[in-house]
Amino acid sequence: MYFLDLLVFIGIFGMMSLSLNLEYGFAGLANFGKVAFFLVGAYTYALMAELGIPFIFCLLGGAGMAAVFGFLISLPALRLRADYMAIVALTFGEILRLIIKTEDWIAGGDWGTSVAPAISIAGASAQLNIFINIVLVYACLAACFIVAQLVTNSPYGRSMRAIREDEVAAEAMGKNRARFKAQIFMLGSAMAGLAGGLYAQYLHYVLPGMFMPMVTFTIWIMVLMGGPANNWGVLLGACIVEVFDRGANIAKDFLTLPTDPSNLQYILFGVLIMVVLLYRPQGLLKESPIKTKAIERVRGISNAIRNRES
Amino acid sequence: MPVRSRAVANETRFTLLSVAGVCCIEDIIIGFIAELRSFDEWILVYMDVNWAQVLFNGVVTASLYLIAAVGLTLTYGLSGFPNFAYAEYIALGAFTGYFVSDRLGLGMPAAFIVAFLFVGAVGLACCRGIFQTLSKRGATLIHLMVASIALGLILRHMIPALGDIIPVLGWKWAPSYFSTSWDAFDYGPLRVTGLWLWTIIVALFLAFTMHLVLTRTRIGKAIRATASNPELALASGISVDRITWITWFVGAGFAAIAGIFRAADTQIWPMTGWEMILPIFAVVILGGIGNFYGAIVAAFIVGFAENIGVVLLTAVGLPTSYRIGIAFIILIITLIVKPQGLAMLFRRS
Numbered sequence: 270m271y272f273l274d275l276l277v278f279i280g281i282f283g284m285m286s287l288s289l290n291l292e293y294g295f296a297g298l299a300n301f302g303k304v305a306f307f308l309v310g311a312y313t314y315a316l317m318a319e320l321g322i323p324f325i326f327c328l329l330g331g332a333g334m335a336a337v338f339g340f341l342i343s344l345p346a347l348r349l350r351a352d353y354m355a356i357v358a359l360t361f362g363e364i365l366r367l368i369i370k371t372e373d374w375i376a377g378g379d380w381g382t383s384v385a386p387a388i389s390i391a392g393a394s395a396q397l398n399i400f401i402n403i404v405l406v407y408a409c410l411a412a413c414f415i416v417a418q419l420v421t422n423s424p425y426g427r428s429m430r431a432i433r434e435d436e437v438a439a440e441a442m443g444k445n446r447a448r449f450k451a452q453i454f455m456l457g458s459a460m461a462g463l464a465g466g467l468y469a470q471y472l473h474y475v476l477p478g479m480f481m482p483m484v485t486f487t488i489w490i491m492v493l494m495g496g497p498a499n500n501w502g503v504l505l506g507a508c509i510v511e512v513f514d515r516g517a518n519i520a521k522d523f524l525t526l527p528t529d530p531s532n533l534q535y536i537l538f539g540v541l542i543m544v545v546l547l548y549r550p551q552g553l554l555k556e557s558p559i560k561t562k563a564i565e566r567v568r569g570i571s572n573a574i575r576n577r578e579s
Numbered sequence: 580m581p582v583r584s585r586a587v588a589n590e591t592r593f594t595l596l597s598v599a600g601v602c603c604i605e606d607i608i609i610g611f612i613a614e615l616r617s618f619d620e621w622i623l624v625y626m627d628v629n630w631a632q633v634l635f636n637g638v639v640t641a642s643l644y645l646i647a648a649v650g651l652t653l654t655y656g657l658s659g660f661p662n663f664a665y666a667e668y669i670a671l672g673a674f675t676g677y678f679v680s681d682r683l684g685l686g687m688p689a690a691f692i693v694a695f696l697f698v699g700a701v702g703l704a705c706c707r708g709i710f711q712t713l714s715k716r717g718a719t720l721i722h723l724m725v726a727s728i729a730l731g732l733i734l735r736h737m738i739p740a741l742g743d744i745i746p747v748l749g750w751k752w753a754p755s756y757f758s759t760s761w762d763a764f765d766y767g768p769l770r771v772t773g774l775w776l777w778t779i780i781v782a783l784f785l786a787f788t789m790h791l792v793l794t795r796t797r798i799g800k801a802i803r804a805t806a807s808n809p810e811l812a813l814a815s816g817i818s819v820d821r822i823t824w825i826t827w828f829v830g831a832g833f834a835a836i837a838g839i840f841r842a843a844d845t846q847i848w849p850m851t852g853w854e855m856i857l858p859i860f861a862v863v864i865l866g867g868i869g870n871f872y873g874a875i876v877a878a879f880i881v882g883f884a885e886n887i888g889v890v891l892l893t894a895v896g897l898p899t900s901y902r903i904g905i906a907f908i909i910l911i912i913t914l915i916v917k918p919q920g921l922a923m924l925f926r927r928s
Contacts, residue, residue: 299721528743532736539733
């Protein structure tokens with residue numbers, strides 16, 4: 270049961286880290302407000318589900334709404350340096366949470382609101398419900414993964430990497446960086462919104478306290494640890510961080526510590542980021558090399574030349 | 580017969596329409612009068628507001644933001660990345676001050692001095708141990724920002740953890756308060772507390788000293804030189820590392836002082852700094868990153884905007900918790916209109 274719950278969380282946060290990987294890993298956009306789009310997805314799902322709309326449309330609505338917000342936040346981001354962008358995104362998430370918290374009429378303010386589960390079968394056991402959730406979450410995760418792989422291993426993905434490495438050079442090659450960045454932001458935010466919707470329906474409620482900046486940092490740890498610009502890597506990162514999180518949660522029931530264990534958990538997370546940044550900034554799995562026919566052929570020729578010389 | 584009835588029908592429709600139209604116009608006029616009346620009330624609300632107090636509060640807020648933003652803008656300009664852990668320097672300063680003044684009973688002046696030195700040392704250690712090490716290993720701007728967030732996370736949760744391990748400190752997550760009470764006295768329509776006066780005095784003193792240091796002393800000139808061009812500064816014999824350390828030490832120290840002022844005015848808890856970080860970033864960016872004089876002007880703009888904005892929010896009927904949104908709006912407008920901020924006002928030829 271505990272393990273199945275863990276699987277659902279890995280699935281949801283795997284989607285979040287895939288979306289951050291698209292933005293940061295491939296396109297080099299530092300989005301420190303990831304939680305804002307998660308929040309938009311979750312609340313859109315909650316509000317639409319209240320109207321009795323089928324869950325598929327609620328999920329899509331959440332994703333679409335998050336994409337709209339992603340487009341809005343990309344407007345100032347297009348002309349700004351990464352540090353300005355980080356400040357804007359970080360504060361945007363906080364302001365959004367403040368609005369949700371203050372405006373009681375949207376969704377219960379600070380106390381939140383309850384959300385109906387996506388698929389409810391009358392008389393189903395808790396185990397079966399989690400199992401249904403796993404199927405749903407992993408179907409969405411698979412869809413996101415396929416989209417991410419297709420996008421990043423295409424000419425479009427190579428343009429993204431080009432913009433990440435050198436914006437001016439990419440622009441000189443005729444890539445419209447403003448449009449690329451806006452599109453990436455929208456795609457990434459849509460994925461985050463989808464994950465938010467799944468999260469809301471799995472937990473059966475939404476409240477502002479669930480969307481603290483800590484969520485953003487958790488996703489950043491997953492991406493940095495697993496390996497930016499490697500879709501398998503960030504999924505691995507999501508697994509490791511979630512297992513670590515759960516492990517710490519279990520451990521604190523058995524250990525008697527002189528202090529509140531949740532503080533230690535946050536400190537450990539911080540130390541974990543530091544260690545990754547200091548000793549393995551490229552992450553556990555390195556960036557996947559670009560595979561195209563042209564590159565294969567060039568490599569083949571160069572190997573042949575080397576063989577002949579030796 | 581049918582023609583006539585159609586005519587009648589037309590006529591009735593016309594009268595109905597015109598009646599409806601008149602009604603509409605009347606509605607609009609009545610509505611407008613109602614609007615006017617509410618506008619009248621609006622003005623009344625304005626007359627009720629103690630504007631002298633609002634402006635004075637603006638000066639106090641501006642002074643606090645000035646003290647808090649100077650360190651951030653200098654380190655940001657020098658090292659080239661926003662240090663998000665700066666919020667935790669503020670909180671750490673508040674807690675250190677609380678320990679010295681209330682737990683040890685040494686009084687407020689000692690609290691300010693010890694907090695300045697201790698948090699300054701923490702800032703210096705973070706700079707040398709984490710940020711410079713990362714830079715030397717070729718970390719990108721984004722890596723440095725992530726590291727600063729991680730550092731903030733560690734420091735913020737270190738405070739209650741340390742408090743649990745060493746109970747003497749009295750550091751905990753739940754809010755605590757300084758026991759020092761400040762006399763409030765009325766000066767005409769103004770209500771003033773000693774704490775607010777001290778905030779203004781310290782801010783003025785700080786602005787004046789920093790001005791002298793930056794323009795008259797070797798260190799100040801070296802700081803400015805390093806911020807504008809590190810390679811050239813290094814080539815002309817300035818020890819860039821040492822200048823960076825001094826700036827980080829002093830910057831973190833200023834954060835600590837701002838933290839004590841803020842905490843004495845409200846409460847002490849680990850989020851003391853995080854609550855303030857958004858207006859501080861607004862000040863830094865509006866003033867132009869690394870620009871000390873820009874930061875002074877920007878602190879006053881943000882301080883006044885917040886206090887006048889709260890009056891407006893109440894008049895419109897919005898909750899005052901949106902106060903922090905005003906700083907956000909200033910931030911966004913600056914970034915869209917002029918990302919380099921007010922720096923161009925203070926550029927010497």
